[in-house]
Structures are given as C-alpha cells and as structure tokens.
Amino acid sequence: MATIYDVSVLAGVSLATVSRVMNKNTNVSEKTRKKVLDAMAQLDYRPNAIAQSLASNCSNSVGVLVSQLDGPFYGPMMTEIEASLRAAGKHVIIAAGHSNEAQEKEAVEFLLDRGCDALILDVEAVSDDYLIALCRQHTPIVFINRYIAEIRERCVYLDNELGGYLATRHLLSLGHRHIAYISGPLFKLDARQRLSGHKKALVEFAVAYESELFYEGTFKESSGSDGMRHLLSLQRPFTAVVCANDQMASGAIATCLEQGLRVPEDLSFMGYDNIPFPQYISPKLNTISNPIHEMGKMAALWVLKHVYNKADVEVTNRFTPSLFIRDSARRLP
C-alpha cells in the first residue's frame, strides 16, 4: 500500500503538499497539484482513513445504534440514514443493541471509541439518566424514537400517543364498543404511549376500558397469534382488535383466519407502523403511519447540520402519525 510519503517522493514535493491536495486546500499551484495527482494515480494511492482520523480527530463516520438489524422497522430507517449521510460523503457504522442494557452500553462505547464524529441512537433499555450523562460527552448524539425532556432538542420522535388515539378512535367511530388491545411490551415507552392513546380515545367516547381484553405482546408476529388465541379463549365478546404494531396485527389476523373467522366481517383490526408487507396481504391492513424513514433522515440531517455544518435545513423533532384506512375494519350496523 502506497503511503503519502511515497507519493511525495514520486511527485518531488513535500509530504505537506500532498496532504494539501488531498484536502482540497486551495493554496497549491495548479502545476504541483497536477504532479501530485499524477503520482497518486500512478501509485494507486489510497489515503489511510485510520491515520487521517487519528491526525485530524475526525473520522467522517457516524455511528448508528439500533435495536435490531432486521425487521421492517429498522431497515428503512437505516437505509435513509445511510443514504443521507453517504450523499454528504460521510459513512455509517452500524451496531445492534438488542434491547438489552448491557449490549446497548457496550455498543455505544464501541462507537465512541471508534472515533465516530456523531452518534444516532435508537435505544430502549438504557435509562434516561444514562443518556443525559452521555450528552455531556464531546461526541454529539441524537436519539430516535425517544423523548427526554432535558435533551429534547436532540430527540427525533413520533407522537405515539396520538397514533394510539387515532387507531382506537377510528374503530369507535365505526361503532365498535368492545375493543381488545394487543400491546407491545410495556417496558418500552412507545408501547405505553400507544396504549395511553387508546385509553384516551375510549374516554372520549365514554366507553369503559376492559382490562380483560388486554394482552401484552412482544411486537413480533408470533405474539400477535398468541394474543389472539388468548383473547378468543376468553369467551368474552368483542368486535375489534387494536394491535400496537402491524406485525402483531398480521399474526393475529392469520390466527383468526385459521380458526375460520372472517376479517373484517367477524372482527375488525387496526395495526400500527404502516410497514410495507401488510399492503400485500388480504385483507389489507388498516394502520397508523409511522414515518420512521423520515425520522431516520431527520436524524441524519441533524448530524449534518450540527456536526458537519452542512445542510442548513430546519430540523423537525416531533413527527405526527396519521390514519391509513384500508380493508381490515368495517362499520358496525
């Protein structure tokens, strides 16, 4: 591997001059610039990014920490982040925290140690205090899907309570009065907020909350199935089910269909997140939009703006969900 030194020798200039042309420093005559460029080409020179980072204290890379690497939720988010950052010549180092406190912390420290210029974190298991302390570090950090008042200008998040409210209100407005709820794991803030919105809508329509019709799932398809089986076993009447995400809704609907129930004729459903797949199933799922890709993009823009002084755009912190009406809920006669 050729080094900057080899280039300088071949070009007959000093080391510093080579560095200057690399960094587009204008104080180089066209003639010497060309000599250097030629030498670089001839040696197939590639700058050593590690050495650049060490010397400049800037790695041109930003660390991204998500809960999982797979799934319909984080994929689009990472895609947007990567695309936005790459378009600005920055690169992305991705790690997974697996919703586990130790792993999340370890990943954060890894990214910090790797000299990332900034971090974009989607973390669920670590405490608010930990994150607030983290912000006192010199590496700038943005948070996705999390709202912490003390550092609110670094948070990019969805109004999950509003989404939960919209989902349930839609069913209520269709005449449903006995509505089951398959929740995400309640240790997650977004799951709690969605549930809170659900209850708010019930109150608004003066419908009692039936705690028997509540099931705490895991946000995965299989727990939607499990939840549905549980609810059906109750022998307690209900005409609709709100699921805290589309994956659980899909699992729940599949279970209904297996048991010979029709959707939405026998049971109406609402999902949440508007992930791509359920558009292609039958019945098409009603859901709440979750502009996760836009939030990813916004986090990337935040970094571009605050860390790299690019992108003079306005950063929106709070995103608003909206209702998608398709074929999985019907109006009660």
Place this chain on the structure above:
Amino acid sequence: MATIYDVSVLAGVSLATVSRVMNKNTNVSEKTRKKVLDAMAQLDYRPNAIAQSLASNCSNSVGVLVSQLDGPFYGPMMTEIEASLRAAGKHVIIAAGHSNEAQEKEAVEFLLDRGCDALILDVEAVSDDYLIALCRQHTPIVFINRYIAEIRERCVYLDNELGGYLATRHLLSLGHRHIAYISGPLFKLDARQRLSGHKKALVEFAVAYESELFYEGTFKESSGSDGMRHLLSLQRPFTAVVCANDQMASGAIATCLEQGLRVPEDLSFMGYDNIPFPQYISPKLNTISNPIHEMGKMAALWVLKHVYNKADVEVTNRFTPSLFIRDSARRLP
C-alpha cells in the same frame, strides 16, 4: 479523554507497561498490573481504538457490504453476522451497495480504507474479474450469494438452480402443466439460476416451456403485482405461478385476490426464500428455504477462522435449499 500517557503517569510506570497490561501480556508483575488497573479505573480510561488500529494494523472490525439495509433478506443475514462476530469481540461496519457497480466499488474501498481486518461482501453489480483481483489484496474477503470458480473457497452460496428445480417440480408433481414464471431481474445470477432450475424441471416432466408465460420482475412486491396483471391479461391458460422470491409471490397473490381469484383453488403459487412474513398471510405460502442467516453465520465463521485464527470449525461453502409445502398450491384433479 484520558490517554495511555495519563494512566502511566498516575500509575508511576512507563507507557509501555500500561500497553502491556491492556494487551494481557503476561510479563507484568501482579503488583504493577494492579497499580495500572487502578489508575485506569480512576481515570475512566478507554483506549483509543483508532490509535490502536494505526499502531497495530488491526482494527478488530470486519466490513460487511450488502445490497440493501432493509428487506427480509439482508436483515437476518446481517443479524447473524453481527451476532457471531460480536460474540468473538469483533465489530461490524456495514455499508450498502444498492446493486449498483459504482456504489459497490466505492463501498468496498471505504471498508478497505477504514482498516477492516476482513470483508464480507454480498455484491451483485461488480464483475467476477473485479472480485478476483480484489482477492489479491492483503485484506481477506469472503463472498455471500455468489459463486466464482477461481475463488470458490471464499464463496458461501446457495444452490439456486436446485431450488428453482424443486419449486417447479413440486407443481408438476401436483399435476400442473401450464406454469407461469415471475422471475427476478436477469442481470442477477441467482435469478438466472432459479429460472434455469425451473426449466430443468419442465424438461424432466416433458412439459414445454412457454415463453409467453414468463415475466421479468425486480424481486420486489410491486413487480409481483405487475407481473400477475400482465399474465392475467394474456388470456392464456395456466394453473400455477412460480415466483422467484416470496416478495413477488405476495404481490402476485394479492393482485389475484383483488381480482376475485382464489388461491389455491383457481391458481397455485410457489415462492422462494422462506421469508418470515408470508407465514402469517392467507394462504400460507409454499416456498423454498433459503438459509440466508446460516450463510451469514458461515461467512462470519470463515472470517473468525481464517483471519482471527479462532473458531476451529469446518466451513461449508455450498448450501442446499429445501421445499416448504404449505397452503398456496393444490393438486390438480
């Protein structure tokens, strides 16, 4: 940020000694080791990974390049790779190539420049020659989803032709004789191989290949819908459709259901990849397994074995697909 120098001063030892205890070098007396460890703890010392990489020429990180960051295919693969590597104390830098030659090359060079100890590549757009040349570099590289004879021991791949064969043979064995085919983009090797297996099965059953019943899609849901609409518009009889992946199959089935066709009563379907979601839709999709997560794991093991001299496991290069029979195809009377 405390440096190794700060630690050495506080501990009253030399810089080299601190380095020794960090690297678990045994030639340090218990007493001084303890002094150093104490100093580290006191200063909350975290080694600078960048500096370590530069000095040791080893970054403890491996680069992973996939086509996309989202989707049901690459997600599980990345998850396995990350988990296997992290368990060994190694880290992962992920980039996306977007099935585009320039972007794939750029990403490869980025990962190389970042000082990755090894690369795991899932690339589609670059040529075999480029990859063969890449292998002459000093950074070890392993390929997923690609077979190149000259560097076969670095390839981890699926027998796609066999999978295509199994899919079509299943339908043929159920009595289908007019089988449409919705293909992946033919510039991708796996799409061509799956199609080749399809034709092989037809030959075996002495059934003519009807080129009118062929549609070249993109591997995305929407192209499954498009393909289905095209096939239906042909007014040419067929009783089954083989789709080159599950996503297109889902799109195609959705379109059929929309148009009032029943699956599998009116039309039988086969998918490919066995992605999670279609298990939760109705009808449950027949498909071909694609052990992408195992392939990801195997690639990680390859790196652990050949680069870090860990994991004395046997590396399997070729994976064999198998048939999953569920509810989307019926036997013809």
Place this chain on the structure above:
DNA sequence: CTGTTAGCGCATTCAA
C-alpha cells in the same frame, strides 16, 4: 505557494 517539524495515541522492538 511550499517545506519542516511536531504530534495524534498506541504497539513494539531493544536494552537494561
């Protein structure tokens, strides 16, 4: 406009 000189934080000889 260009060259010289110091580091960046750490690993690694080579002596002691």
Place this chain on the structure above:
DNA sequence: TTGAATGCGCTAACAG
C-alpha cells in the same frame, strides 16, 4: 519485569 525509543500514516501549525 520494566523503560526508552521508534514509528504507524497523516494533519496542522509555523516558517520561509
């Protein structure tokens, strides 16, 4: 067992 010295490849003052 420990310390001093050197260098990894590059950037960034500071001179000239």
